[in-house]
Amino acid sequence: MEYNFSEIEQQWQQAWEKANAYAVSNESQKPHYYVLDMFPYPSGAGLHVGHPLGYIASDIYSRYKRQCGFNVLHPMGFDAYGLPAEQYAIQTGQHPEVTTNENIKRYISQLRKIGFCYDWSREVKTCDPKFYHWTQWAFIQMFNHYYDTVAQKAKPISELVARFEQEDPHWASLSEHDKQVRLMNYRIAYLADTKVNWCPELGTVLANDEVSEGLSVRGGFPVEQRVMRQWCLRVSAYAPRLLEGLDRIDWTESLKETQRNWIGRSEGAEMQFDIKGQNSPITIFTTRADTVFGVTFMVLAPESEYVERLTTDEQRAAVDEYLAWVKHRTERERIADRKVTGVFSGSYAINPLTNAEIPIYISDYVLAGYGTGAIMAVPAHDSRDYAFAKHFNLPVVPLIEGADVSEQSFDAKEGIMMNSGFLNGLEVKDAIAKMKEYITNTGIGRVTINYRLRDAIFSRQRYWGEPFPIYYKDGMPYTLPEDCLPLQLPEVKEYKPTVTGEPPLGHAQLWAWDEANRKIVDKKLIDNRSVFPLELCTMPGFAGSSAYYLRYMDPHNGEALVGRQANDYWQQVDLYLGGSEHATGHLIYSRFWNKFLFDLGIVCKDEPFRKLINQGMIQGRSNFVYRYIGEGATGNLYISYNLINNPEYKDKVQPIHVNVNIVHNDVLDIDAFRAWMPEYKNAQFVFADGSSSEVEDNPYMGAAMPKMYMCGWAVEKMSKSMFNVVNPDDVIAKYGADTLRLYEMFLGPLEMSKPWDTNGIDGVHRFLKKAWNMYEQISDAEPTPDELRSLHKLIKKVTWDIENFSFNTSIPAFMIAQNELYALKCNKRAILEPFAVLLAPYAPHIAEAMYHRCGCEGFVIDAAWPECNEAYLAEDTQKYPVQFNGKVRFTLECAKDTPKDEVEKLVLNHEDTARYLAGKTPKKVIVVPGRIVNIVM
């Protein structure tokens, strides 16, 4: 019977659904295992073949674990808040929720067709009030906690208040407002005036990871720096734990390294420099304490609080002008144009070691947000200081013997110190240590650790996001009572900012908090005595995605984010799969969020994702036709790719993207091409054989025989404009979901980026067809040793592959086993049944049908994973004891039909090996004709 994949796939998808086969219980005696995919943002374009790559891999692993007897949690949901739906709403007035729900529906239908084993009853979407209830709840907890840097743990703000009451005599006399202002400096979720990335085009601020090279990651719009009052999360407080935790999780080294760089720990020292004519010093941060003797000037960031104090009257005008210039520069200009700029403040600092007076400058190459926003400049050993010194003609004092600083600075931390008083003659490393000791002992500074990681800006001036459960009283924020959550996103007439520049929630009528009656009321009623304004910003995209993995454990819990029991059972995500582009965003925020919940005792593990694998991106593989533009061109003639370098066409053709869906194995479907777009309706071709007539006279009957037009190709990003988007639905219609699943794995290693190239898909499909044919008639006969060896080789290989996430190498193993069994004409149940069981994680539908053709009851997806019996694997070999040099004896092992003297001769004649073996006694030497394979000592 023919392999009718669409019938098989439909039949089994319905059977699984009917039996609720993928529902997972939180109560089980089985060991637990949690496999998670990064949930997608449901974009309007639907899934393309690149999206399911990771999902297929995690699905294989989940199914394997399930067959190994684990209770496997494998859920899916949607990161439903996002800019595209909102931009669409602004343009069309359609509520983003409508768009989002439509897109989700499409995603689900596409995902279902691929046959994933998701427990859809646990689906979450971040825009669902039942879900964002807990996003808001977590925010309230962050508002009500502070970070105790001694205990390295979040603690209730009430404990801090109690401490203030006890220890600070002024506390009691402060007004309520002033108390709140003071506490704001400690809260983990806090309001602050900070320099933010403001994107005028999007009308919102963005987090650092949402900006790349001065442009917004979504949309690519320019971003400028602005000071605004924003909600922030004190992620930086967790920097040491976020760094240290990396050592305890099983992530790829490159991803951990990316996070380490992003967190950016650097050990150094804070040092105080006295100011000439003033009595309070300034504090700088340096990692090169050894170079204090070479400090010839100081530099402040333009935004540094020291600027005001250190600007002299004579320099005031120049400094103000510079500050104004810096302020108007966008981030993008700053990056593009890196010329040296700066201005003298007029003040001098005193070098604490040389007592030299050194000028203090202001320049934007020093960043306000890092260290103390002020530096000591050592032009001889820092390239940025060097450029600045050359520009302003400041002295350069070399401190390392033999370093030539006439052309450039010597930045390396190596060499012998000179010109450095008591440090002379020391290695740089020792000099740093000695200087740290010196400044600590003399009190001019202290050893500190600095982190690059900044607090996350948590406000977005947008509509489509979680509302903050916050209202304002006397200018200070207060949280809504927890039992009033969720605070639902209100309806608005427009999704744009208001005319007064308020965020879109400013349009909402029902958007005020009646404190006494604990309810939302019309904003007309705001009197700031009992009815107060609510926060108008919404939360950023990462709010909803930071703890969603916990919600899957207990998705219908109305009392808590996740129940104690559910969390104790599942513990944490055992395997997390997703793209590495989330390394410095989602994966930092999630770890932070989880550590916070851990501090509160809500979750039992302080790291959310035990093992993490990054799947590579699938790029597009574009196809081209080549329009002839040489002499006498009509614009209608297309040259086959193999001919374009011929002299008559070279440099006379123009490549044009052609829809990859009308190209198969780089051969153009010319009828489909003519029908594709009106401009190609009358296209003429020069075919691969150089002829242009479309039919060839048939030597037999004169029937039409199509000619081949070859297309060129290139690897590009998968996108509509390149006509290289391949929809999984089309692949499934043509080949079936099982072929799609197998082929996506066959394409190459999971972690690697690779182009989607359908040129090999026929081979995989052919394998399934052939395999299916073996199940035509099943016999109960005893299997032969050859058949058993094939099977057990396969069991060993596939088991190893899945456990090591090397899914691509399993497909050839299946093909080899299938070829071997095919050659043996094997149709025995004892072999074919386990074969189907092994295939089930990769190609569940056909495996299910095969399993039932073997006469089995139940689902193959529940069948126990077969065990490999090594006894069947032993090759037929012969062992010979060998005498060597008259004394050394060892065993020589070789294939059974190899003549003994041949093999012996081989070993003994191999000069280098013979020398090596002399005087040694290897256990055995494995030999095949012509070569020594292995020497076991």
Added chain:
RNA sequence: GCCGCGAUGGUGGAAUCGGUAGACACGAAGGACUUAAAAUCCUUUGGCCCGAAACGGCUGUGUGGGUUCAAGUCCCACUCGCGGUACCA
């Protein structure tokens, strides 16, 4: 600049602990079946050389060195490509 990853036939890639490099698949060439095509099946397929033939010889994993009885794999130096990140003191 810094950090990370990679480079193997015409193509995608395999070689899992240092032990027969090129598995498997695609493509290509030839053949069988067919009026013809599709489908299916069989053979060949890294390069070079010898030969009537061989389970024949040489060469071969980006480049140049090294370690080893043995290197795609380990070490050193370099070239190119990809990804991340950047006035982070």
